[in-house]
């Protein structure tokens with residue numbers, strides 16, 4: 001489970017609160033001239049002409065810093081304190097570095113967002129809740145005020161500054177009007193769903209709403225709250241969209257929401273999610289969409305034997321088979337095999353557990369017993385398919401395939417034994433990994449990765465002898 005800090009809305013509010021504090025301090029301490037830290041918000045000093053040139057220099061440096069408008073690019077960039085952000089930028093808090101990061105909101109942002117997502121958990125500070133335009137214009141006004149050094153204009157300047165730094169209550173009211181309030185996760189999800197569901201939203205807005213929503217539904221409670229106001233169904237219906245990107249990001253949200261969340265998984269089955277996911281996998285779609293749909297399918301099926309039964313009934317194995325066999329989706333083969341391996345072992349563990357606890361009456365076990373996965377796998381040619389996948393060049397792909405061959409060994413034993421290509425492949429992999437394992441050993445690793453691969457190959461060869 002990814003680490004979580006304060007929800008983004010709260011982070012934003014904290015920042016604003018801090019801002020309010022500093023501003024109010026300034027309001028009430030206009031005449032205090034004791035601190036360098038407040039030099040920034042204390043243009044007073046200049047007119048009093050007490051300040052030495054060093055201080056003025058420092059002020060100016062700080063001034064340019066605070067007034068600097070950040071120019072986001074397509075990549076996430078760390079935001080320095082005080083930098084202003086153009087409206088429409090995407091802001092997040094990198095929980096690993098603690099830095100606020102910004103980038104340009106763009107159509108192809110979604111792909112790079114995904115990369116960022118892998119690097120570190122993000123907190124999206126939705127820039128819609130307060131427009132940075134407001135911030136910018138306030139800063140611009142401040143600059144005007146700060147530049148007025150002529151003491152004749154002192155009064156006008158004072159008035160202007162006063163106008164800028166109004167009493168805290170007034171500011172609060174204004175922020176409220178800008179909709180900067182502490183939103184609960186529920187409120188945020190409702191807002192995002194409305195955005196996604198609205199016919200007025202552009203495609204980009206819809207995708208952005210889904211992208212943000214995905215962050216929230218990782219939390220079990222949030223995913224369940226999504227059910228309570230019909231949000232889940234809206235996302236499931238998104239799978240019907242004619243836009244491949246909407247399908248893709250709807251699946252992205254669903255995958256996160258289903259994950260180890262039985263309540264949501266049950267609702268999703270009732271809401272027709274399984275059929276829709278399979279239809280997408282079975283039809284012509286961009287690979288990126290199929291990838292996320294496969295991910296959503298995996299999280300829907302895991303630890304949910306009823307869904308697994310339905311999956312078999314709906315011809316899910318045929319759909320997965322064509323994924324593995326079609327040229328355009330072959331790259332998904334390892335993910336498919338991993339899913340099958342997980343389903344097979346899950347059922348085995350359920351049986352083992354029942355044996356250990358001497359309790360075979362549980363509802364879940366009964367459900368698992370209705371999932372006739374192994375016979376179907378055999379019938380539908382998965383013995384051959386899995387055997388041929390061992391020819392994949394990557395070590396980790398082979399590792400997955402070897403594991404799967406292991407759990408299918410009993411079911412596919414005669415197929416595997418009679419497959420000349422499989423025994424050739426196993427033979428050549430054996431010598432390859434013997435060499436790699438001995439290198440590994442020379443480097444002092446006596447429980448190395450290649451040694452393990454070699455062990456499972458040796459084991460398979462022994463069993464098939």
Ligand SMILES: *[C@@H]1O[C@H](CO)[C@@H](O)[C@H](O)[C@H]1NC(C)=O
Pocket residue numbers: 198199200
């Ligand atoms: C769409 O926008 C128009 C005007 O901007 C508004 O009158 C209408 O209520 C909106 N519809 C929805 C579904 O939000």
Ligand SMILES: *[C@@H]1O[C@H](CO)[C@@H](O)[C@H](O)[C@H]1NC(C)=O
Pocket residue numbers: 193194197198199229230231234
């Ligand atoms: C989504 O929009 C449809 C019609 O546009 C509406 O009937 C439905 O209630 C909306 N769903 C949610 C959860 O807002």
Ligand SMILES: *[C@@H]1O[C@H](CO)[C@@H](O)[C@H](O)[C@H]1NC(C)=O
Pocket residue numbers: 237240276279
């Ligand atoms: C979604 O598409 C499926 C066929 O793929 C269709 O049966 C179903 O009625 C559609 N649902 C909605 C809500 O449009």
